[in-house]
Amino acid sequence: MTINWFNDFYKHIADSPLSHWLEVLPAQVAQWQQAQLHGDFAKWVKLLNKLPDTKPSIINLKDRVEIGSQNDIDEYTQRQIAGLMKQFMPWRKGPFHIHGVHIDTEWRSDWKWDRVKPHIADLTDRYVLDIGCGSGYHMWRMLGENAKMVVGADPTQLFLIQFQAIKHFLPHANVHLMPIGVEHLPELNTFDTVFSMGVLYHRKSPIDFLYQLKQQLRPGGELVLETLVVEGDEQTVLMAGERYAQMRNVWYLPSTDALKVWMSRVGFKNIRVVDVDQTRLEEQRATEWMTNQSLKDFLDPNDINKTIEGYPAPLRAVLIAEK
Numbered sequence: 001m002t003i004n005w006f007n008d009f010y011k012h013i014a015d016s017p018l019s020h021w022l023e024v025l026p027a028q029v030a031q032w033q034q035a036q037l038h039g040d041f042a043k044w045v046k047l048l049n050k051l052p053d054t055k056p057s058i059i060n061l062k063d064r065v066e067i068g069s070q071n072d073i074d075e076y077t078q079r080q081i082a083g084l085m086k087q088f089m090p091w092r093k094g095p096f097h098i099h100g101v102h103i104d105t106e107w108r109s110d111w112k113w114d115r116v117k118p119h120i121a122d123l124t125d126r127y128v129l130d131i132g133c134g135s136g137y138h139m140w141r142m143l144g145e146n147a148k149m150v151v152g153a154d155p156t157q158l159f160l161i162q163f164q165a166i167k168h169f170l171p172h173a174n175v176h177l178m179p180i181g182v183e184h185l186p187e188l189n190t191f192d193t194v195f196s197m198g199v200l201y202h203r204k205s206p207i208d209f210l211y212q213l214k215q216q217l218r219p220g221g222e223l224v225l226e227t228l229v230v231e232g233d234e235q236t237v238l239m240a241g242e243r244y245a246q247m248r249n250v251w252y253l254p255s256t257d258a259l260k261v262w263m264s265r266v267g268f269k270n271i272r273v274v275d276v277d278q279t280r281l282e283e284q285r286a287t288e289w290m291t292n293q294s295l296k297d298f299l300d301p302n303d304i305n306k307t308i309e310g311y312p313a314p315l316r317a318v319l320i321a322e323k
């Protein structure tokens, strides 16, 4: 099985401010390819290769992620696209519209983007990194805001496959997903904007994580951080028991004030909380493309302001700061 996705990226960055990443990235990715591939990876790549080549007549990344219209292809091809895309379920972050196929994902990730976008620096011509990008939904939206290059880092291999499935329909877009965790990023000190949304609470060591985010930014670059928070003052941090809203890998949920203290201790400047929002049942729900349990099953059936474990229900904050 040959995968060329990463070679293209290496060529792309050879003449860019990111060229020093080439000192470590190809070896890490080669090691990953040799030793860490998911049992279904080869099957997924085979399915990816079956996606039909099309000529999208419309590309809209500004208001939604829409590539191609239904009229560009015949009915059979449309069914083929839908059938292949279904093989990559569960689809969590989206939605995507590919030649009239509506991939109705578990999350309305577009609603998160609508909360974030009004507050960030203009992305035009910026080098952008999205740490924990999932299927890459927000990366397409960042490209829609005229970023020069968008790079994602996420170790979940199914999400890489989903990303490549979308990229199949826009192969020359300057957006790339690297299959590595934040802990394996060298200190690049280059990106103009670093996003990390929905990741901090998954990190055992959130202060180290904040340092890792800072090390990817150029001096003066902007961090956009989105995470679960709780109500409270500078002293308030919730550490859940084994599970929070049924998720096993949740560690720290600070209040926004406590998080500001953490960020300032790490050296971020001009830290602002620009949005706080309780996740609605309409934003995270089971669909035809993600048929497992979802938010409503993770909340107390008698009080949706509590998780099933009795903690405060998911409340998410967006913070912006500079290096």
Ligand SMILES: Nc1ncnc2c1ncn2[C@@H]1O[C@H](C[S@+](CC[C@H]([NH3+])C(=O)[O-])CC(=O)[O-])[C@@H](O)[C@H]1O
Binding pocket: 093, 109, 112, 131, 132, 133, 134, 135, 153, 154, 155, 156, 159, 180, 181, 182, 183, 196, 197, 198, 199, 202
């Ligand atoms: N070590 C790691 N390094 C980087 N990413 C990781 C790591 N471990 C897990 N992830 C990734 O972090 C993402 C978290 S989801 C946020 C998606 C998007 N940003 C969103 O805002 O919708 C939120 C959630 O589902 O709870 C997943 O894609 C993981 O694979």
